[in-house]
Amino acid sequence: MINVVCGIIYKGDRIFIARRKAGKSMAGKWEFPGGKVERGESEEMALKRELLEELGMLVTVKNKLGSNVHAYKDFKINLVAYKCDFVNASFKLTDHDRFEWVTPKELLNYDLTAADIPLVELFV
Numbered sequence: 001m002i003n004v005v006c007g008i009i010y011k012g013d014r015i016f017i018a019r020r021k022a023g024k025s026m027a028g029k030w031e032f033p034g035g036k037v038e039r040g041e042s043e044e045m046a047l048k049r050e051l052l053e054e055l056g057m058l059v060t061v062k063n064k065l066g067s068n069v070h071a072y073k074d075f076k077i078n079l080v081a082y083k084c085d086f087v088n089a090s091f092k093l094t095d096h097d098r099f100e101w102v103t104p105k106e107l108l109n110y111d112l113t114a115a116d117i118p119l120v121e122l123f124v
């Protein structure tokens with residue numbers, strides 16, 4: 001099982017989502033950004049590190065919203081979601097090719113990764 005942490009990043013009433021770029025696994029799918037938790041790292045540390053690396057983004061990590069275990073064809077992930085408040089960002093994208101700030105209701109209009117869809121119910 002792979003432990004992945006992602007941020008439900010709020011700016012006012014909108015949430016940040018980003019599209020995985022060509023060449024990545026699940027290219028073209030939208031996600032809540034984040035990444036794999038490394039050995040010795042807390043989930044909060046991993047999330048802050050990944051957001052800085054992938055988006056040049058600084059957030060305040062708040063409470064854990066929930067998690068979802070999803071079995072893809074080749075691997076299984078435990079995707080843990082934390083509520084975050086946006087602070088600032090350079091938006092220099094390394095792993096994504098688009099991003100949007102959307103209302104919770106708009107989220108399901110995007111082609112999210114399969115693991116993300118049950119998470120949406122936690123905050124819509």
Ligand SMILES: Nc1nc2c([nH]c(=O)n2[C@H]2C[C@H](O)[C@@H](COP(=O)(O)OP(=O)(O)OP(=O)(O)O)O2)c(=O)[nH]1
Pocket residue numbers: 004005006023024025026030031032033034035036077079113114115116
């Ligand atoms: N960050 C993030 N990853 C997600 C979400 N939903 C989902 O299935 N994933 C998957 C995609 C990846 O298999 C894994 C996250 O790893 P990652 O994107 O940090 O992977 P990586 O940099 O090592 O690159 P790659 O091997 O996936 O190409 O979790 C999500 O909402 N956010």
